[in-house]
Amino acid sequence: xxxxxxxxYYKKLGLKITPQRLAILEYLENNREHPSAEDIYNALxxxxxxxxxxxxxNTLEVLMxxxxxxxxxxxxxxxxxxxxxxxxxxxxxxxxxxxxxxxxDFDIIIPQELSECKxxxxxxxxxxxxxxxxxx
Amino acid sequence: xxxxxxxxYYKKLGLKITPQRLAILEYLENNREHPSAEDIYNALxxxxxxxxxxxxxNTLEVLMxxxxxxxxxxxxxxxxxxxxxxxxxxxxxxxxxxxxxxxxDFDIIIPQELSECKxxxxxxxxxxxxxxxxxx
DNA sequence: CTAATTGCAAAAATTTTGCAGGACT
DNA sequence: AGTCCTGCAAAATTTTTGCAATTAG
Numbered sequence: 224x225x226x227x228x229x230x231x232y233y234k235k236l237g238l239k240i241t242p243q244r245l246a247i248l249e250y251l252e253n254n255r256e257h258p259s260a261e262d263i264y265n266a267l268x269x270x271x272x273x274x275x276x277x278x279x280x281n282t283l284e285v286l287m288x289x290x291x292x293x294x295x296x297x298x299x300x301x302x303x304x305x306x307x308x309x310x311x312x313x314x315x316x317x318x319x320x321x322x323x324x325x326x327x328d329f330d331i332i333i334p335q336e337l338s339e340c341k342x343x344x345x346x347x348x349x350x351x352x353x354x355x356x357x358x359x
Numbered sequence: 360x361x362x363x364x365x366x367x368y369y370k371k372l373g374l375k376i377t378p379q380r381l382a383i384l385e386y387l388e389n390n391r392e393h394p395s396a397e398d399i400y401n402a403l404x405x406x407x408x409x410x411x412x413x414x415x416x417n418t419l420e421v422l423m424x425x426x427x428x429x430x431x432x433x434x435x436x437x438x439x440x441x442x443x444x445x446x447x448x449x450x451x452x453x454x455x456x457x458x459x460x461x462x463x464d465f466d467i468i469i470p471q472e473l474s475e476c477k478x479x480x481x482x483x484x485x486x487x488x489x490x491x492x493x494x495x
Numbered sequence: 496c497t498a499a500t501t502g503c504a505a506a507a508a509t510t511t512t513g514c515a516g517g518a519c520t
Numbered sequence: 521a522g523t524c525c526t527g528c529a530a531a532a533t534t535t536t537t538g539c540a541a542t543t544a545g
Contacts, residue, residue: 234545239498239499239500239543239544239545240544240545241499241500241501241543241544243500243501244500259534260534260535261533261534273501273502273503274501274502275501275502275503275504276502276534276535276536277500277501277502277503277504277536277537278500278501278502280535280536281500281501282500285500294435295435296432296433296434296435296451296484297432298432298435299430299431299432299434299435299438299439300438300510300533300534301533301534301535302435302436302534302535303435314473314476314478315432316476317479323472323473323476325470325472325473326472327470327471327472329465329467330466331465331483333485334461334463335463336459336461336462336463337450337459337461337485339489339490340450340452340459340485340487340488340489340490340493341487341488341493342450342485342486342487343453343486343487343488344485344486344487345483345484345485345486346483346484347467347481347482347483347484348432348481348482348483348484349469349473349476349478349480349481350478350479350480350481351476351477351478351479351480352476352477352479353475353476354475354476357476357477370520375518375519375520375523375524375525376519376520377518377519377524377525377526379525379526380525395509396509396510397508397509409526409527409528410526410527411526411527411528411529412509412510412511412527413511413512413525413526413527413528413529414525414526414527416510416511417525417526418525421525436508436509436535437508437509437510438509438510
């Protein structure tokens with residue numbers, strides 16, 4: 224999407240566009256590492272030396288409310304965020320913590336035991352060793 | 360398993376059996392709520408008023424090394440632990456955080472894009488609203 | 496102009512660590 | 521007896537919050 228179109232799009236969602244927010248959005252969009260709040264903070268503090276964690280967390284929360292990003296509960300040591308909100312799956316390396324996207328579709332039948340629940344989503348999480356770590 | 364047999368079993372794994380460890384193991388075995396370290400601490404501090412978090416975390420780590428429990432990375436706000444170590448799946452309620460076990464077997468074909476990885480495990484995580492929360 | 500956002504600093508929540516004394520085998 | 525474990529307290533990590541100053545619309 225063109226940059227101006229994007230800003231319009233965000234505005235239509237009711238987001239106030241600040242330079243910090245744009246930078247966070249842009250960082251997320253160009254990053255497939257599923258960054259944590261700290262990753263984002265570190266990546267942007269050069270361009271915005273005065274930016275605080277409050278802004279990062281605040282922005283992440285607003286972006287989640289608007290459905291532009293998702294929190295992925297895979298890395299139990301910290302929250303990580305994903306700008307790819309369509310249903311997809313993940314692989315996490317047990318050694319280095321690297322998370323890879325898995326775009327394949329799986330044919331999952333909702334099991335009987337969850338018939339009383341309202342299922343909104345599911346994801347498959349693979350775990351093991353990534354190509355780099357399996358060599359060591 | 361009989362209590363004495365269990366103690367023998369733990370000893371054979373090289374675990375030193377202390378009253379605190381036995382209590383933590385027992386608590387985990389009889390609890391299908393996927394408790395956090397704090398849940399365990401709170402549940403046991405009546406019986407062991409002097410017990411500290413260090414002991415809870417230390418014990419959890421030892422139990423994980425021995426393969427008696429697993430850490431489940433589903434609730435991104437805190438680590439939660441599962442004494443059911445055979446492969447199985449989960450449902451988490453987006454509202455109350457309740458985690459349910461899903462014992463069904465899913466036929467998952469390891470996708471092409473992970474062929475370079477060593478896959479050790481996978482789990483399906485459903486999310487939505489549990490029977491109680493979907494009424495509100 | 497008004498309401499929302501930022502930055503700061505303090506606090507809360509969760510997890511980890513060092514170490515002295517105590518318990519298990 | 522020797523090693524491992526416990527408990528305490530302090531520290532490290534991650535996330536949240538209150539508030540005054542600033543900025544976007």
